[in-house]
Amino acid sequence: xxxxxxxxxxxxxxxxxxxxxxxxxxxxxxxxxxxxxxxxxxxxxxxxxxxxxxxxxxxxxxxxxxxxxxxxxxxxxxxxxxxxxxxxxxxxxxxxxxxxxxxxxxxxxxxxxxxxxxxxxxxxxxxxxxxxxxxxxxxxxxxxxxxxxxxxxxxxxxxxxxxxxxxxxxxxxxxxxxxxxxxxx
Numbered sequence: 217x218x219x220x221x222x223x224x225x226x227x228x229x230x231x232x233x234x235x236x237x238x239x240x241x242x243x244x245x246x247x248x249x250x251x252x253x254x255x256x257x258x259x260x261x262x263x264x265x266x267x268x269x270x271x272x273x274x275x276x277x278x279x280x281x282x283x284x285x286x287x288x289x290x291x292x293x294x295x296x297x298x299x300x301x302x303x304x305x306x307x308x309x310x311x312x313x314x315x316x317x318x319x320x321x322x323x324x325x326x327x328x329x330x331x332x333x334x335x336x337x338x339x340x341x342x343x344x345x346x347x348x349x350x351x352x353x354x355x356x357x358x359x360x361x362x363x364x365x366x367x368x369x370x371x372x373x374x375x376x377x378x379x380x381x382x383x384x385x386x387x388x389x390x391x392x393x394x395x396x397x398x399x400x401x
């Protein structure tokens with residue numbers, strides 16, 4: 217019969233999880249691009265981590281384990297939303313018009329955007345934003361969050377070779393975009 221391992225101390229484990237709220241939120245915000253959705257995603261991640269704490273192997277990377285839960289939760293949400301999206305119609309021109317007429321006070325920067333603005337060159341920020349999501353996500357997890365290839369593969373639920381390919385192609389696209397920007401300057 218399968219028997220669950222109980223963590224040595226639930227309060228200690230909870231405190232360890234809380235140390236990673238900030239990087240989890242930054243990742244969630246990058247995925248959702250919406251503060252409320254990012255907060256919900258982090259909350260769901262923490263609840264799942266606490267609920268399944270017996271599945272965490274002590275001595276392994278807790279941050280990577282939490283990030284895996286976060287990415288899996290996000291993928292499940294996208295899949296579920298895709299099923300519901302068939303019934304929703306959006307007038308893109310109205311959305312674009314509303315965005316174009318919004319003033320700066322209506323466009324509050326997210327913490328991720330503030331961090332990027334304060335730490336990255338404007339050209340690099342723009343080039344990073346131009347990358348397709350799958351490449352931007354892989355490059356971000358490796359070069360900004362400094363996860364290993366194996367950890368990223370587990371988080372994204374893809375083979376390690378795919379992770380390496382996405383990072384390589386993403387970096388190449390980023391470099392090409394930066395070269396174009398510098399050439400036109």
